[in-house]
Amino acid sequence: MQAAFYIAGAIAVLSTLLMITRLNAVHALLYLVVSLLSVAIVFYTLGAPFVAALEVIVYAGAIMVLFVFVVMLLNLGDRATALERSWLTPGMWIGPSTLAVVLAVELAWLLGRSASGAAGETVVGPKEVALALYGPYLIGVELASMLLLGGLIAAYHLGRRAPEKAE
Amino acid sequence: MLHLLWLVPAFPILGFLVLALVGPRLPRKLAAVVGVASIGASAVVSILVATDFLAAPPANGAFRQTLWSWIDIGWFRPQVALYLDGLSLVMTTVVTVVSFLIHLYSAEFMADDDGYSRFFAYMNLFVASMVMLLLADNLLLLYLGWEGVGLCSYLLIGFWYRDPVNGLAARKAFIVTRVGDTAMALGLFLLFSHLGTLDIQASMSRAASQWPVGSGLPIAAAALLLGGAVGKSAQLPLQTWLPDAMAGPTPTSALIHAATMVTAGVYLIARTHVLYELAPPVQLAVAIVGASTLVMAGFSALTQWDLKRVLAYSTISQIGYMFLALGVGAWTAAIFHFMTHAFFKALLFLVAGIVIHAMNDEHSIFRMGGLRRLMPVAFWTFLIGGCSLAGLPFLTAGFYSKDLIVWAAWSSPRGGWALWSAALLGVLLTGLYTFRVIFVVFFGEPTAEVEKRPGPAMTIPVIVLAALSLVGGLVELPPALGNLPLFSRFMASALPPFEGGGGGAMSEGLSGLVAAVAFFAGLYGAYVFFVRRRSLANQMALSRPGRALHRFWFADWGFDWLYDHALVRPVVWFARVNKGDVVDAPYRGIARVSQVLHHGLSLTETGRVRWYAAGIAAGAVVFVGIALIL
Amino acid sequence: MLPVSMGQGLLLASFLFALGLVGLLVRRNVIFMLMSIEVMLNAAGLAFVVAGSRWSQPDGQVVFLFILAMAASEVSVGLALVLQLNRQFKSLDADEASVMRG
Numbered sequence: 001m002q003a004a005f006y007i008a009g010a011i012a013v014l015s016t017l018l019m020i021t022r023l024n025a026v027h028a029l030l031y032l033v034v035s036l037l038s039v040a041i042v043f044y045t046l047g048a049p050f051v052a053a054l055e056v057i058v059y060a061g062a063i064m065v066l067f068v069f070v071v072m073l074l075n076l077g078d079r080a081t082a083l084e085r086s087w088l089t090p091g092m093w094i095g096p097s098t099l100a101v102v103l104a105v106e107l108a109w110l111l112g113r114s115a116s117g118a119a120g121e122t123v124v125g126p127k128e129v130a131l132a133l134y135g136p137y138l139i140g141v142e143l144a145s146m147l148l149l150g151g152l153i154a155a156y157h158l159g160r161r162a163p164e165k166a167e
Numbered sequence: 168m169l170h171l172l173w174l175v176p177a178f179p180i181l182g183f184l185v186l187a188l189v190g191p192r193l194p195r196k197l198a199a200v201v202g203v204a205s206i207g208a209s210a211v212v213s214i215l216v217a218t219d220f221l222a223a224p225p226a227n228g229a230f231r232q233t234l235w236s237w238i239d240i241g242w243f244r245p246q247v248a249l250y251l252d253g254l255s256l257v258m259t260t261v262v263t264v265v266s267f268l269i270h271l272y273s274a275e276f277m278a279d280d281d282g283y284s285r286f287f288a289y290m291n292l293f294v295a296s297m298v299m300l301l302l303a304d305n306l307l308l309l310y311l312g313w314e315g316v317g318l319c320s321y322l323l324i325g326f327w328y329r330d331p332v333n334g335l336a337a338r339k340a341f342i343v344t345r346v347g348d349t350a351m352a353l354g355l356f357l358l359f360s361h362l363g364t365l366d367i368q369a370s371m372s373r374a375a376s377q378w379p380v381g382s383g384l385p386i387a388a389a390a391l392l393l394g395g396a397v398g399k400s401a402q403l404p405l406q407t408w409l410p411d412a413m414a415g416p417t418p419t420s421a422l423i424h425a426a427t428m429v430t431a432g433v434y435l436i437a438r439t440h441v442l443y444e445l446a447p448p449v450q451l452a453v454a455i456v457g458a459s460t461l462v463m464a465g466f467s468a469l470t471q472w473d474l475k476r477v478l479a480y481s482t483i484s485q486i487g488y489m490f491l492a493l494g495v496g497a498w499t500a501a502i503f504h505f506m507t508h509a510f511f512k513a514l515l516f517l518v519a520g521i522v523i524h525a526m527n528d529e530h531s532i533f534r535m536g537g538l539r540r541l542m543p544v545a546f547w548t549f550l551i552g553g554c555s556l557a558g559l560p561f562l563t564a565g566f567y568s569k570d571l572i573v574w575a576a577w578s579s580p581r582g583g584w585a586l587w588s589a590a591l592l593g594v595l596l597t598g599l600y601t602f603r604v605i606f607v608v609f610f611g612e613p614t615a616e617v618e619k620r621p622g623p624a625m626t627i628p629v630i631v632l633a634a635l636s637l638v639g640g641l642v643e644l645p646p647a648l649g650n651l652p653l654f655s656r657f658m659a660s661a662l663p664p665f666e667g668g669g670g671g672a673m674s675e676g677l678s679g680l681v682a683a684v685a686f687f688a689g690l691y692g693a694y695v696f697f698v699r700r701r702s703l704a705n706q707m708a709l710s711r712p713g714r715a716l717h718r719f720w721f722a723d724w725g726f727d728w729l730y731d732h733a734l735v736r737p738v739v740w741f742a743r744v745n746k747g748d749v750v751d752a753p754y755r756g757i758a759r760v761s762q763v764l765h766h767g768l769s770l771t772e773t774g775r776v777r778w779y780a781a782g783i784a785a786g787a788v789v790f791v792g793i794a795l796i797l
Numbered sequence: 798m799l800p801v802s803m804g805q806g807l808l809l810a811s812f813l814f815a816l817g818l819v820g821l822l823v824r825r826n827v828i829f830m831l832m833s834i835e836v837m838l839n840a841a842g843l844a845f846v847v848a849g850s851r852w853s854q855p856d857g858q859v860v861f862l863f864i865l866a867m868a869a870s871e872v873s874v875g876l877a878l879v880l881q882l883n884r885q886f887k888s889l890d891a892d893e894a895s896v897m898r899g
Contacts, residue, residue, distance in 0.1 A: 005801045009809045016813055016836055020820035025828055032832055039813075039843060046806065046850040051842075051858045058865050063835065063872050070876045071828060074883060080826075087825045096822035099784050104815035106791045108808060116804035119851040124858060132855040133862065140859070144866040151870025158877035162884075774895030776830070781822050 008041035023084040025071045029064060036060040047123040168219035169230050171212050172249050175259060176302065178209040179295035183288050190284030199274040202287025206270045206294055210263040217260050220251065221657075228252055228660025229368075231304060238307075245365055250304030253661035257502060258301050258434060261509050265426050266294045268628035272517050273418035275624035276524065280416075286326060290422065293319035297427050301434060306355050306365040309435070313351070313399065316428045317344050323423060324415040333414045340408040347398015347405055351435075354391030357384070371441040378445055385445035392439060393449060393456075396432030400486050402460045407726045409483055410467075413475040417520030420475060425482050425516050426509035433489045433505055437498055437662060444496075444663070451581060454494020458576075458589040461487030463724050465596030469603065470721040473530045474519050477604055480723075481556065482512055484593060488572050491590060495582040497575035498662035499655045503643055504568035510639050511555035511565055514632035518549040521625060522608065525617045532604055537613030544626055546609050548633045553605050555636040557598040557690070560683045564640030569594065571645065574678045575665060587678075591685050598689020606697040645675055806847030813840035827879050827889050831872065838868045 012035050019031035036059050043052035133141055182205025190198055220230070229252040237247045251259075270290060277286050296315025303309040325337030355365065361384055362370045362377070378385045396402075401409035412424050423429070436443060436453065443450045461484045468480035485508050492501035522545055526535055539546045555565035573594070577587040643654035655664070696704035707713045719725060771782075817840060820833030842861040849857015879889065886893045 002801055005805075012809070013812055013816065016816045016820075019836070020816065020823065020829070020833060025826070028829060028832060032835065035813075035836070036839065039839060042806075042809070042843065043846055045801065046847060047853075048846050048850055048858050051846055051861045054862065054865060058869065059835075059839065063869055066872055066876060067828070067832065070879065073880070074828075074889070076889075080889075084826060088823070092823055093819075096781070096784075096819045099781065099788060099822065100815040100819040103784065103788050103791065103818065104811055106788065106795055107811040107815075109795060110791065111804045111807050111811070114804075116802050116807075117851050119801055119803040119806050119847050121850075122853045124850065124853060124855050128855040129858045129862075132859050137859050140863055144863050148866055148870050151873050155870075155873035155877040158874065159880050772898050774898030775892050776894075777822055777825070777891060784818055784822065 002045075005042060005045040008038045008045065011035075012038040012042065021088075023081050023088070025076055025080070026068070029067055029071065032067075033060050033064050036064065046119055047121070049123065050126040050129050168215050169225065169251070170232065172216055172230070172232050172251055172302070173234055174212045175209050175216070175263065176249075176295050176298040178205045178212070179291045179298065181205060182291040183295060186284050186288035186291060190288055193284060195278070195283055198284040198287060202284075202291055203267070203270045203274055205291055206263065206267045209294065209298070210260075210267040213256075213260045213263045216251070217256055220256055224660070242363060243359075245305045245307040247308060248304040249302040250367065251302065253658045254434075254437060254502060255301050255661075257506060257658070258430075259298055261506050262297055262301065262427050263294070265509050265513050265632075266290075266297075266422055268631055269418050269422045269426075269513060269517065272421075272520075272625050272628045273416070275622050276418055276520055277416060282326065286323075286416070289319055289322045289326070290418070293323070293423060293428070297431070300431055303367075305367060306358065306370070309367075309438075310351070310355060313348065313395075313431060313435075316423070316431060317341065317348065317399070320344075320412070320423050320428055323419040324412045326415055326419065336408075336411040336414040340412050343405050343408040344398045347395045350391045350393075350398070351395025354388050354395065357388045357391060361388075367438060371439065374445060375441050380445050381447060382445075385442055386449055389439070389442045389446040389449040390452070392435060392442065393453060396435045397456060398432075399435075400429050400432030400490070401483050402432070402456050402487060402490055403463065404726065406460060406464070406483050407723060407730060410471075410476050410479045410723065413473070413479050417475070417516060417523065420479070421513045421516035421520070424479065425512040429482060429486055430489070430505050430509070433486065433493065433501055436490075436493050437502060440493075440498055440662060443493070447581070450494055450496070452494070454491050454576075454581065454586055457487045457490025457492070457494055458586050459487075460484065461491065461593040462589055462596070465593050465600065466720045467723050468600040469596065470717050472533055474523065474532050474535075474604065474608070475516070475530060477532070477600060478512070478515055478519060481515075481597070481600065484597065485512065485556070488569065488590070488593065491586060492572045492575055495575050495579035495586065496663075497572060497579060497665045499658045499665060500568065500571040500575050502658060502662070503654050504572055507555065507564040507568040507636070507639050510632055511552045511563075511636040514548060514552040514629055514636055515556065517625070517629050517632065518545050518552065521545050521621045521629070522549075524621070525619050526615060527618070529615075532607045534614055535608045536611040537609070538617070539609040541613055541617045542620075544621075544629070548629045549609070550605060551633045551636055553601040557601045558594060558682065558686050560679075560686065562637060564636050564638065567640030567643055567645070570679045570682055571643065573682050574645075574675045577678055578675070580666060591682060594682050594685040595689045595692075598686045599692050602690050602693030603697050606693055610698060645679070803847055803851040806850075807844055810840045810844035810847065813837075813843065825890055825892060827882060827891050830891060831875050831879070834875075835868065835872070838864060838871075 015031045015035040015038065019028045019035060022028035022031060036055060040052045040055040040060070043049075043055060182201055185201050186193075186198060193201070229250060231248060231250050233246055233248040235247050237245050270287070273286065273290070277283055280286065293316060296312045296319060298312075300309055300312025300316060303312060321337045321341040324340050325333045327333050358370055358374075359365050362373045364370050364373065374385060374388075398405040409424060409429070413420055415424075443453065464480045464484035464487060468477050468484065471477045471480060485504070489501040489504050489508075492498070492504060522535065522538060522542070523530055525538075525542060525545075529535065551563070555563035558566040558569045560566050573587065573590045576582045576590045577584070642651070644651035696707075722728065771778075814837050817833045817836030820836065821830055824830055824833065842864040845857045845860045845864070847857070849855065849860070882894060883889060
């Protein structure tokens with residue numbers, strides 16, 4: 001099981017790296033999907049099968065599909081790819097990379113200092129999660145549903161075409 | 168009747184308030200009535216008070232009327248109180264009577280002017296301040312009156328404010344007298360801090376008991392007060408403002424700059440005579456200032472072509488006589504000369520106003536002429552005033568007062584031949600310039616037709632003043648001529664007697680004779696130069712040294728030039744150099760720094776999302792780093 | 798299940814987060830920026846799940862659920878905004894929309 005964790009982790013990192021360096025939007029999206037799937041495997045190895053399933057169904061299955069739809073709607077063609085190439089000069093990477101590397105190093109250091117325990121000893125199944133959700137975290141559920149409602153309305157309104165006559 | 172004393176300043180103050188608040192809305196006649204009647208009432212009250220005082224003199228020769236307590240802080244308790252003794256009585260009566268006559272005159276003189284009620288408001292305020300100055304029983308109240316007359320002088324010199332020249336003259340007067348006022352204020356601080364009181368009588372007696380003669384403190388205090396007196400009375404070195412002050416209306420020149428305000432310095436020194444007796448060097452300085460001023464002003468008066476400026480320099484010169492008298496210890500003689508001078512100088516100015524008015528505001532004497540036949544009243548009154556000024560023997564008031572001073576300059580232990588000859592030179596010069604004016608203006612060929620003749624309101628005051636100029640001197644007849652020292656006896660309670668006796672070879676009669684000779688020499692000289700042989704006068708004036716002297720004397724012995732180069736130009740240069748205001752620089756610098764910071768920091772507002780995201784990331788790095796380190 | 802140390806799980810999360818950050822800062826195309834944000838959200842969720850698994854409690858998974866809901870609504874609104882951006886500026890350059898600059 002540990003090996004599964006490490007392999008899945010490596011694939012996740014690798015595919016994310018590939019994703020951020022792609023020029024074609026659809027390619028990048030597909031790499032992102034791979035990354036999400038590997039993270040789902042990581043969840044499974046940690047004894048969280050419920051969120052593993054959710055990751056695949058919702059994240060990779062719905063959200064990424066939404067991305068794909070929009071990219072298709074925008075109809076980015078070769079011109080976009082050329083534009084991306086012009087924007088992604090090697091020099092661009094230096095600053096952000098430094099920043100991110102420093103951050104990662106700091107975080108790693110912090111993690112190294114503090115004690116940790118073993119994760120994934122027991123499997124926390126859907127039943128426990130459901131009991132927690134509809135027990136102590138009930139308000140969170142309601143708020144999340146309101147958030148989703150808000151997002152729905154906002155997305156509908158913002159995505160509309162402007163009305164024909166001037167206001 | 169003495170308890171009515173408070174009405175003397177109260178009437179003019181009331182007049183001022185009425186005219187200041189509702190003056191413009193009153194019809195002209197009513198404004199004039201208010202303005203003149205308030206002074207008239209004041210004059211009447213002061214005459215009543217004077218008769219009462221003469222008939223039944225109060226104890227100690229002084230009457231004190233306390234009105235209310237002004238300030239009450241610990242042991243600093245100046246009060247608004249009036250102190251009437253011989254000195255203040257004489258001066259108050261003269262001031263109110265002459266003011267009344269001048270107000271009556273100006274009711275007609277200023278009749279065409281727009282600021283009619285404003286004029287009377289200012290004049291009333293002036294009389295009120297002057298009377299407060301004279302009647303004050305403590306130096307703080309005196310200083311209030313002092314400042315009040317200075318203010319009114321400024322307001323009245325610049326009365327026709329639309330012409331900037333008048334504003335400049337008013338400013339010059341105010342600033343120059345301010346220099347003196349500052350010295351006086353310092354003197355008051357000194358007196359108060361060392362003597363603990365500003366009440367005049369109390370402080371003088373304390374000074375006499377505490378300070379030995381000739382020590383530093385009375386010398387400093389007396390010198391500072393002398394500075395104030397010199398400024399207000401236009402003596403050396405602060406005399407430059409008075410000739411320019413002639414830019415004001417003629418009644419103003421008559422009242423303020425001839426009869427009353429400029430004598431405030433004389434009053435101050437006479438009031439604090441104890442201090443000067445404690446400081447002999449300063450008293451000598453008073454005499455020297457008086458003597459040198461009277462000679463210098465005499466020379467300057469000789470070169471002036473503006474009628475009023477001649478009279479202005481003449482005023483400076485005559486006040487020099489008063490200072491000379493004070494300096495040699497002839498206190499009473501100085502006040503006597505003040506009285507006669509008020510009469511004839513006011514007279515001269517009023518007639519000058521008549522003449523200038525009649526010649527359509529022509530000020531130059533060389534464009535007037537032959538007015539003897541055209542304006543007989545003006546001629547005779549001016550002649551009487553001029554003779555009194557120059558000191559025509561026996562007939563005029565000026566003779567008696569001036570002779571007293573000339574004699575005192577010789578016979579006083581503090582006098583001497585130098586001061587005496589200066590006084591005599593002054594007599595000669597006075598005769599010269601006075602008769603120069605008389606001969607040029609009233610004799611010779613007429614240059615223009617006289618259209619505006621004065622009415623009764625202008626004629627009566629000059630006739631009254633002419634009469635006073637003739638008989639006003641008869642209250643003090645010297646031993647040789649009747650020995651009637653009424654005036655000195657009256658003043659004996661207020662001022663110390665004159666310690667004469669240092670006559671030596673000369674008697675009073677001989678001195679008087681020499682003075683009379685000087686007078687006639689001046690008269691004859693004027694006659695020769697300006698009637699008979701004007702060509703000789705012109706030749707002298709046009710010669711090389713003559714031209715230089717003329718320019719020098721005309722420009723008041725270069726004082727204006729000196730002050731301009733020594734004081735005015737450096738200040739103006741500094742103001743120009745410091746236009747950026749060095750002191751303000753730190754404050755502007757702070758503003759500049761915050762501006763620079765703003766410009767710098769606003770560069771971080773690029774509006775680009777990635778930039779902001781980078782900022783957040785950098786912040787996160789920093790905070791995690793801090794968490795790491797700590 | 799053989800356990801994995803929590804530290805390593807969190808380490809993986811932080812690496813993924815850092816990579817997402819790089820992607821956000823480097824790419825100019827708005828779509829890519831949104832994708833990078835998704836990566837970062839995912840990494841955060843991973844961290845939560847790791848922590849919850851360490852203590853054998855469902856709380857981590859519950860929070861991950863909330864993160865998921867939030868990500869979903871954020872993506873839908875965000876993509877709607879991308880469509881508006883495209884219509885307004887005729888491009889997907891994030892640097893175009895920099896009117897609020899000082």
